[in-house]
Amino acid sequence: MNPARVDRSRLHDLTDLPNVGPSVAGDLRRIGIERPSQLVGQSPLELYRRLCEVTGARQDPCVLDVFMSVTRFMDGEAPRPWWAYTAERKLLVRK
Template sequence: MNPAKVVRSEVKQLTDLPNIGKACAADLHLLGIETPVQLLGKNPYDMYQTLCDKTGQKHDPCMLDVFISITRFMAGDDPKPWWFYTEERKQTLLIS
């Protein structure tokens, strides 16, 4: 869903989350995540690596930005577009 349209109190299913449509929801299902609350405490970097491992392919790093956006949102941050986290991801991966 477009982050500008997200209403926290109405987030019930994965596609209610910022930046999540049907395709991303399917990726989350592959990770065993069926509801938004299951994102609480998840590490987006681990989620991304697990998705790559499960599918046998390296996904676009922007998917990691999406995972950061939804885990942060579920932790209480305001909904932001996935590209808000691109620079953070790049800096974090340089340090790792």
């Protein structure tokens, strides 16, 4: 969902989260996340690592940006587009 359209009072499905469409929702389900509330307090890096492990492949690093956006949002930050986290992710996970 577009971050500008997120309504915190209507967070029932994963696709209600900012930056989460059907594909990312499927990725989250693969690692056991079924509801937005399960993202509270989660480490985006750990979620990304779990996804890579479950799929047996290194995922696009932008997925980590999305995981950063949704975990931060669920921890109380304002919704932001996933690419707002790219620079931080690049510092976190130096290639």
